[in-house]
Amino acid sequence: MAKITYIEHNGTEHVVDAQPGVSVMEAAVKNLVPGIDADCGGACACATCHVYVDPEWLPQTGQRESMEESMLDFAYEPKENSRLSCQITVTNDLDGLIVRLPEQQG
Amino acid sequence: MSERLVIVGAGQAGLQAAASARQEGFAGDVVLIGAETAPPYQRPPLSKAYLKGDLDIARLHLKPAAFFKQANIELRLGTRIEAIDRKRGIVKDAGGAETAYDRLIIATGAPPRRLDCPGAETQGVHYLRTLADSDDLRSILTADGTIVVIGAGYIGLEVAAVARSAGRNVVVIELADRCLKRVAGPAISDYFANLHRAHGVDLQLGAGLEFVESCNGRVSAVRLNDGRTVPCVAVVVGIGAAPDQGLAAEAGLSCDNGVLVDETARTEDARIWAAGDVANFPSPFYKRRLRLESVPNAIDQGKVAGINAARAANGVEPATYDALPWFWSDQYEAKLQTAGARPSGDAPGLAEIIRPAADGRGLSVWTMLDGALQSVDAVNDPTAFIVGKRLIPSGKPVDPGRLGDASQDLKSFL
Ligand SMILES: Cc1cc2nc3c(=O)[nH]c(=O)nc-3n(C[C@H](O)[C@H](O)[C@H](O)COP(=O)(O)OP(=O)(O)OC[C@H]3O[C@@H](n4cnc5c(N)ncnc54)[C@H](O)[C@@H]3O)c2cc1C
Ligand code: FES
Numbered sequence A: 001m002a003k004i005t006y007i008e009h010n011g012t013e014h015v016v017d018a019q020p021g022v023s024v025m026e027a028a029v030k031n032l033v034p035g036i037d038a039d040c041g042g043a044c045a046c047a048t049c050h051v052y053v054d055p056e057w058l059p060q061t062g063q064r065e066s067m068e069e070s071m072l073d074f075a076y077e078p079k080e081n082s083r084l085s086c087q088i089t090v091t092n093d094l095d096g097l098i099v100r101l102p103e104q105q106g
Numbered sequence B: 001m002s003e004r005l006v007i008v009g010a011g012q013a014g015l016q017a018a019a020s021a022r023q024e025g026f027a028g029d030v031v032l033i034g035a036e037t038a039p040p041y042q043r044p045p046l047s048k049a050y051l052k053g054d055l056d057i058a059r060l061h062l063k064p065a066a067f068f069k070q071a072n073i074e075l076r077l078g079t080r081i082e083a084i085d086r087k088r089g090i091v092k093d094a095g096g097a098e099t100a101y102d103r104l105i106i107a108t109g110a111p112p113r114r115l116d117c118p119g120a121e122t123q124g125v126h127y128l129r130t131l132a133d134s135d136d137l138r139s140i141l142t143a144d145g146t147i148v149v150i151g152a153g154y155i156g157l158e159v160a161a162v163a164r165s166a167g168r169n170v171v172v173i174e175l176a177d178r179c180l181k182r183v184a185g186p187a188i189s190d191y192f193a194n195l196h197r198a199h200g201v202d203l204q205l206g207a208g209l210e211f212v213e214s215c216n217g218r219v220s221a222v223r224l225n226d227g228r229t230v231p232c233v234a235v236v237v238g239i240g241a242a243p244d245q246g247l248a249a250e251a252g253l254s255c256d257n258g259v260l261v262d263e264t265a266r267t268e269d270a271r272i273w274a275a276g277d278v279a280n281f282p283s284p285f286y287k288r289r290l291r292l293e294s295v296p297n298a299i300d301q302g303k304v305a306g307i308n309a310a311r312a313a314n315g316v317e318p319a320t321y322d323a324l325p326w327f328w329s330d331q332y333e334a335k336l337q338t339a340g341a342r343p344s345g346d347a348p349g350l351a352e353i354i355r356p357a358a359d360g361r362g363l364s365v366w367t368m369l370d371g372a373l374q375s376v377d378a379v380n381d382p383t384a385f386i387v388g389k390r391l392i393p394s395g396k397p398v399d400p401g402r403l404g405d406a407s408q409d410l411k412s413f414l
Helices: A024-030 A055-061 A066-073 B012-023 B065-070 B131-141 B154-165 B186-198 B246-250 B295-314 B382-394
Strands: A002-007 A013-018 A050-053 A082-084 A097-100 B004-008 B029-033 B074-076 B081-085 B090-093 B098-100 B103-106 B147-150 B170-174 B202-205 B209-215 B218-224 B229-231 B234-237 B272-274 B279-283 B288-290 B326-331 B334-340 B350-356 B363-369 B372-379
Touching: A002 A024, A013 A024, A050 A055, A055 A097, A066 A082, A066 B382, B004 B012, B004 B098, B004 B295, B012 B029, B012 B295, B081 B246, B103 B295, B131 B154, B147 B154, B154 B170, B154 B186, B154 B234, B154 B326, B186 B202, B186 B326, B186 B334, B186 B350, B186 B363, B186 B372, B218 B234, B272 B295, B295 B326, B334 B382, B363 B382, B372 B382
Parallel strands: A002 A097, B004 B029, B004 B103, B029 B074, B103 B272, B147 B170, B147 B234, B170 B202
Antiparallel strands: A002 A013, A050 A082, A050 A097, B081 B090, B090 B098, B209 B218, B218 B229, B279 B288, B326 B334, B334 B372, B350 B363, B363 B372
């Protein structure tokens, strides 16, 4: 299990125990974290699962692929540390991960 | 007195309607009734990752069990509604039990069209709509022998891609002269035909199915209308879906290729709404009626139906469904994303603009009607998809020559 902290735009924190193998998006949906719509269910097609990865965790969460990169280009307020959370797979190495949610999706 | 909202059909649209009604402040009972025994789940992976075996069942569920408790939504599964009595305001299930409603949302979806040729009922003829269908299909992916796919629409082609990737011999039979004819233009059809052929799929265009042959009660071959016989161990039928409108029609609600609703997702009965694959609605942007089979439509229209049921209960003005349609499909390494609704192929004034993707690995095909942008199909070109999703509803004039010129930055059109 990996502990993941999701911080809503208004500051509300949700700490979730995530199963390795699922995505950071799925762990949020499964644990009723609000603010991640995930309309396409993780197909990297909708960009409604946008999160900001805590800068300290950027190396562990890996690289954006080109598809994700282009989708993020048009997300609401994209930043250097923006990711589509459906494209980050939970591993034990991500125990302690912190992600912040944008003010809105899309 | 508190009201009761009943939703028939616990799929993508029904679930969304229930959730949105609550969010919008519907204070009474919310009862979500579904014929299937599985809690609401996503269908797209049934012909993609789940069919491949890359996802377990739990990951298909749209919401965890805790959601229904938290939102106070009563989920009744394995319950098929057989009749709506509008006079009494009740729905009746297959067991004869009655549930009264003050507001009703019909979200029954669109089950697959069935084959009607001789042999259609033979064992080994498969359809793909439900989790159970996908499980059945998965078991044939591991057997030997040829799989015949009838129909080169999205679902047929996605199944062909998964079966081919699993090493199976795949023959696709399509009556039209190109694949995806109902939904896409010729350039996209060509792209996917080439893609499938490059992966070793035997794609037979302009070929009709005459009948299904069997041996010992199981599928053994299909006979084509040109006299050829294709031996096979299984047939997968993907010839489209038909809206499940019987309940509504029998209750006297107007139906014509779906349950007819207005732009607020309401039927002619002020207490009844419909959403998702089953609903036929007027698009304010396209100024024509549409019936769509896609997840975004189920979500966005389900939302509007749920919100408006709550608003009606609370005496608030209804919301309008005017989201631009969109869709995606995954086949092999190709991702197709569509924004907007393509005009029918014979629409006068229809123009098509083909644009190679910036990185040369994909393309986008844009349609215009009398100079106005209508839709874009983008393969491996998410930028074209998202630009289209914003540009189309903006109504901004677009120079077709510039649009087709890959050296022009797409973002400059916004
Ligand atoms: C294999 C497959 C792949 C797909 N891939 C994509 C994709 O990649 N992208 C995309 O955008 N869309 C895709 N779709 C389409 C998308 O899944 C549908 O558009 C969406 O599920 C429609 O939602 P809905 O709620 O209207 O219908 P459904 O999700 O079908 O739900 C309707 C539910 O109502 C129930 N029901 C019907 N009648 C009754 C009754 N009388 N009483 C009680 N319950 C009843 C049904 O059993 C069903 O569970 C795919 C569909 C399939 C089948
Ligand atoms: S869930 Fe759609 S892009 Fe992540």
